[in-house]
Amino acid sequence: MVETKSIEDNKLWEAIFHRKSIRKYKSIPLDDKTLSLVRNFLEELVPLKEDIKTQFMIIGPDDIKSLIPLKKAPHYIAAFSENKRGYRVNIGFMLQQMDLFLSSHNIGSCWVGMAQPKKDILEKTNLEDVILLSLGEADETLHRQEIGEFKRKKLDEISDTEGDNEFLEPARLAPSATNNQPWYFTGNENQIEVYCTRPNFIKARVLKKWNPIDMGIALYHLFLHFTVKGKKVEIITDNNKKDEKKGYVHIATVILN
Ligand SMILES: Cc1cc2nc3c(=O)[nH]c(=O)nc-3n(C[C@H](O)[C@H](O)[C@H](O)COP(=O)(O)O)c2cc1C
Known part of the structure; x- marks a missing residue:
């Protein structure tokens, strides 16, 4: 099984x-x-x-x-x-x-x-x-052939992790409402802090329902990536780190073993 x-x-x-x-x-x-x-x-x-x-x-x-x-x-x-x-x-x-x-x-x-x-x-x-x-059944091309076909922010726009941050690539490629990519990641390959950008007043009206869904999508991409790489993945969502990073809402801590 x-x-x-x-x-x-x-x-x-x-x-x-x-x-x-x-x-x-x-x-x-x-x-x-x-x-x-x-x-x-x-x-x-x-x-x-x-x-x-x-x-x-x-x-x-x-x-x-x-x-x-x-x-x-x-x-x-x-x-x-x-x-x-x-x-x-x-x-x-x-x-x-x-x-x-x-x-x-x-x-x-x-x-x-x-x-x-x-x-x-x-x-x-x-x-x-x-x-x-x-x-x-799709009536258009079903898959992308190359990573370059994804319209996404660069890794250094969505993270401040130093050195090798390739482990964030699966989260970077995640789909999001209006392709707004609200995620931001800090930490390293053992522990990642996952944040959501706080949208400005005008955008917030549209995005407040969807941003959390986007964050769940990106979290699943991370979870799947590390699971496939043989890591034990723990996702903590209730650790109240909300005000830690200005302009962002803390969503989860991902712990990898
Ligand atoms: C929560 C959410 C809501 C979305 N709503 C719509 C929608 O109403 N109409 C639509 O055409 N696409 C919708 N999308 C798809 C996004 O526009 C799409 O994922 C994004 O532009 C990235 O493109 P990709 O999925 O082809 O990589 C939605 C995506 C998410 C995650």
Whole structure:
């Protein structure tokens, strides 16, 4: 069992370096076999915080309403959560596993913050609706071939770690809402402090819901990277280091052994 999981982890890890958001889909739905693969993987998502209740539903294009004109995908995963401290970070951490899984199985996907499940879907759960992930057969190039195709900040813009900071590369490549890449990292390969930029007043209105999801995504990329490299990874999210770094919110300490 352990071996099977590590093969899967390797495939997810490789997807970090090739994935991209897919926004154009063929209008045909995924076949039943593929959908059950997705359904089974939903059961395997690893939470960052085990004490937060979550729920994931696979819904169709008619089940969502969009805040802006949107070419719809054949399927969406709607993520719901109990509203508890760190719940958005937790959803980012969990659903990014699915984003990488889909990419590694040649299925297109994209995080969707600008749409919401319709009322009849919301009525099926007492948990809060957090975010959607679209999925389906891609009608555009599915993968990136080279790292240069990622539009991302440079490592020294997102970290003050001295010397070799290549271990942050998987987090650097993480997707984020409006590609705003709100993360900042300090520390070293044994202990990393993870911060989120505090957005200015205007941006905050748009980004405050999404920044924590972005941080969960980047944390999962770090977690997966070090797991694949054979390290024991501990992520502490409740250590109240909030005011330590001006202009940033402390999100987590990652301890590697
Ligand atoms: C929380 C979140 C919300 C997002 N919402 C949308 C969205 O509503 N529409 C969209 O086209 N892309 C959305 N994206 C995708 C980002 O725009 C995309 O990840 C980013 O531009 C980086 O591009 P890449 O994923 O191709 O690497 C979202 C991403 C995240 C993480």
